[in-house]
Amino acid sequence: QDGSAPAMPYEGVEYLVSTTVGGQKLNLDFDTGSADLWVFSSGLSAASKKGHNVYNSASSSTYKALSGYTWSIQYADGSGASGTVGTDTVTIGGTSVKAQAVELATKVSSQFVSDGSDGLVGLAFSNINTVRPRSQKTFFDNANPSLASPLFAAYLPFNANGAYDFGYVDASKYTGSVSYAAVSSSGGFWEYASTSYKVGSTAHAMSGTTGIADTGTTLLLMVDSAVSAYYASVSGAKNTADGWTFPCAATLPSLAIRMGSSAYATIPGSLLNFETYSGSTCYGALQSVGGGTQNIYGDVFFNAYYGIFDSTGPRFGFAAI
Numbered sequence: 021q022d023g024s025a026p027a028m029p030y031e032g033v034e035y036l037v038s039t040t041v042g043g044q045k046l047n048l049d050f051d052t053g054s055a056d057l058w059v060f061s062s063g064l065s066a067a068s069k070k071g072h073n074v075y076n077s078a079s080s081s082t083y084k085a086l087s088g089y090t091w092s093i094q095y096a097d098g099s100g101a102s103g104t105v106g107t108d109t110v111t112i113g114g115t116s117v118k119a120q121a122v123e124l125a126t127k128v129s130s131q132f133v134s135d136g137s138d139g140l141v142g143l144a145f146s147n148i149n150t151v152r153p154r155s156q157k158t159f160f161d162n163a164n165p166s167l168a169s170p171l172f173a174a175y176l177p178f179n180a181n182g183a184y185d186f187g188y189v190d191a192s193k194y195t196g197s198v199s200y201a202a203v204s205s206s207g208g209f210w211e212y213a214s215t216s217y218k219v220g221s222t223a224h225a226m227s228g229t230t231g232i233a234d235t236g237t238t239l240l241l242m243v244d245s246a247v248s249a250y251y252a253s254v255s256g257a258k259n260t261a262d263g264w265t266f267p268c269a270a271t272l273p274s275l276a277i278r279m280g281s282s283a284y285a286t287i288p289g290s291l292l293n294f295e296t297y298s299g300s301t302c303y304g305a306l307q308s309v310g311g312g313t314q315n316i317y318g319d320v321f322f323n324a325y326y327g328i329f330d331s332t333g334p335r336f337g338f339a340a341i
């Protein structure tokens with residue numbers, strides 16, 4: 021059954037979706053860059069639970085423990101969590117999965133304690149799920165057979181309520197036409213070739229580079245050659261220990277990113293000023309990915325484009341919002 025769930029912006033860093041797990045309501049961060057569905061659980065320390073909604077499997081009549089199963093995940097930003105596993109009914113908007121693997125956190129890193137989410141819904145490919153001794157399927161993989169079309173879509177407008185649509189593309193959420201990039205999922209991500217970019221109208225090669233569509237990352241993280249070329253066009257831009265900053269008064273150029281073998285996605289300069297850093301210095305929404313050849317296109321990308329995660333292919337569709 022198709023469905024759509026509102027995605028509420030939280031402190032400019034993530035979007036939270038109200039999700040019920042065994043009838044218990046949690047605000048979860050949908051993360052297309054990982055494949056574990058995990059929740060803050062009653063087994064956490066009191067200090068870790070502070071400020072969060074917590075799932076208590078003992079209060080759910082539909083919960084079934086997976087005895088002896090565990091999970092442990094480390095994210096690229098240094099955060100992490102671990103715990104035990106069971107199954108329960110998970111409902112997101114109008115889409116329900118009966119025996120969804122629910123990973124109960126008994127440990128979470130400090131970043132999650134101070135974060136607004138009560139857990140994550142991983143929507144990358146199930147081959148990178150961390151549950152052992154047998155890996156588990158994502159919510160999308162489980163729901164897919166019941167959907168009208170085998171896809172989900174992310175609508176994440178800047179500082180405004182968005183949505184995740186399951187089973188259909190909502191033409192009211194974008195303008196113009198949809199372009200597609202072929203996805204290679206062997207690494208577990210919605211990953212596609214991304215081999216050139218334009219700073220304003222000046223094109224640059226970015227050979228051998230790919231992009232990963234990651235709704236769980238806030239910013240636009242790219243290889244150093246691209247980030248340096250972008251800020252070279254911004255007078256007063258500096259690469260500090262915290263990342264790239266620039267004078268808040270600067271007019272930022274647009275950044276067009278090649279998606280797959282065809283179209284470019286253009287991020288307007290207005291979306292590339294993330295926040296005030298200090299005084300009249302601002303912090304860029306484009307930052308270095310810190311190594312490797314995989315760019316990570318986070319929420320800033322989705323602030324400009326409706327993203328369609330289509331398991332046919334698989335392929336990643338994008339259309340201007």
Ligand SMILES: O=C([C@@H]1CCCNC1)N1CCCCC1
Pocket residue numbers: 051052053054094095096097209232234235236237316
């Ligand atoms: O760990 C992550 C991110 C962290 C933020 C939340 N999404 C997943 N990666 C990004 C995608 C490539 C692998 C590393």
